[in-house]
Amino acid sequence: MxxxxxxxxxxxxxxxxxxxxxxxxxxxxxxxxxxxxxxxxxxxxxxxxxxxxxxxxxxxxxxxxxxxxxxxxxxQKGDPVLDSKRGVLRRVGLLGHDYWNWIHQPYDGTIRLFDSNLLESMTRTYWWTVPLVWVPLVILFSILSILSFTDSLTLKASLGAWAILFVVGVLTWTLCEYSLHRWVFHWKPDPNSSQQILLHFLLHGLHHKTPMDGDRLVFPPVPAALIVSVFYIVYSNLFPWPVFCAFGAGKLFGYVLYDMVHYYLHHGAPKPLTNMHFRKVYHHNHHFKNFDVGFGISTSLWDYVFQTVGLGPI
The missing domain is CATH 3.10.120.10 (Cytochrome b5-like heme/steroid binding domain)
Incomplete structure (x- = not known):
């Protein structure tokens, strides 16, 4: 049965x-x-x-x-996974049909993933690491784009072209953000497959289980660099250099904005009736009310487009 x-x-x-x-x-x-x-x-x-x-x-x-x-x-008292002083990745995959319920009962704490202190430290990232690593690249590629555009355009036209492509890059990121969150992070694994459960847990299940773990809210720069490198190869071969630089800078900035907003929604204290307060409640309801809607983090635009609008303050 x-x-x-x-x-x-x-x-x-x-x-x-x-x-x-x-x-x-x-x-x-x-x-x-x-x-x-x-x-x-x-x-x-x-x-x-x-x-x-x-x-x-x-x-x-x-x-x-x-x-x-x-x-x-x-x-949660007596939970062998939560109470474990050792890495839990082997145990999580064995939760089977209990997994989906388990990750959506939030735990106000942190979970040790690896026995190795070195590997465990690599899973933790301070929020300020993200802008520290990626904002200089956003600035660099923006400058390269403007300078490249000035080879054939006036400075004013170059700035305009950069601005338009930068905004397109940001909007492209917001669609990627929504798509990843809805169709990848909220993919439901086969409860009979320990490998699928483990993969889902690493992708997003851990965040829903420990939503207030501040050291595991933003994406670590090392795996992020691998993903950025792939997009660099694709986009630099797909677009002319100045177009790529402006679009790429915008998309990278969109990612930085997403990670910073996501962190603030969990740990910030916005004033009531402000946009950020709405976004905080909107995301809170995604975690605690209905995780099948409200996938937008930095914007609700695509929730409206795909009809997955969540709830804000009542």
Whole structure:
């Protein structure tokens, strides 16, 4: 008999996270109520301070006590993967049908991937490393583009050509960002394949399991350099040199912007009613409410195009 996979239904209460997926169908107000408030702080609903689906209901002390059973921190106690002091990559692949539920029950901590201290250190990257490594290249290729354009255009026209191609490069990155996030990072592995599970975990599962691990939010420069090198070869042979330099600089800048925005959405504190506050809540809801929508990080443009718009502040 194949084990049925479950997907967490997460709510917050007084600073703690609860997974009420196994309680949803038993909820006296109906499962739809819990689906409605998923990902939110439910204290105002349980204390009768705010309506949900038109109903104002102050919950009993028994209801609060019942909720304790679904405390994610308590559910994760004794987890052999999380409790391991050694690298976990071999164990993750053996989670099978439990994997999908496991990665979507966030863990407020960090997970050791490798036994080797050297390999483990290579999986951690400070956020400022990304602009430090890549922004000088953005500036260099922008200058090279403008100088190359001036061989046949005026300086003003060269700046205009660079600016247009730079923006096209940024927009191209945002489409790549969306495509990678939706169709690669959120590809669902075969639960019977330990290799597929491990690959997914390294691509994106780790981030959903430990969304607040600040040292594993941005992409390490060494593997990024390999990917950039491939695109360098492709684009430099596809486009004239000044076009490539401007377009490539824009696309690389788009990537830097993405990594910086993504880090800020997890660790920044934007002011309410600002665009960044909207983006933070939008991304929070992707993690804690519905991971099948809201794939845009630096922009929601492609979510609108492909009809996967998530939820921002209510």
């Amino acid at each position: 194949v084990k049925e996979e479950t997907t967490p239904l997460l709510v917050h209460l007084d600073g703690r996270l609860y997974d009420v997926a196994n309680f949803a169908k038993k909820h006296p107000g109906g499962e739809k109520v819990l689906r409605k408030v998923a990902g939110e702080d439910i204290s105002v609903y349980m204390r009768g301070q705010k309506r949900t689906l038109g109903v104002l209901h102050e919950h009993s002390e028994a209801a609060f006590n019942m909720l304790k059973k679904y405390d994610v921190e308590q559910l």
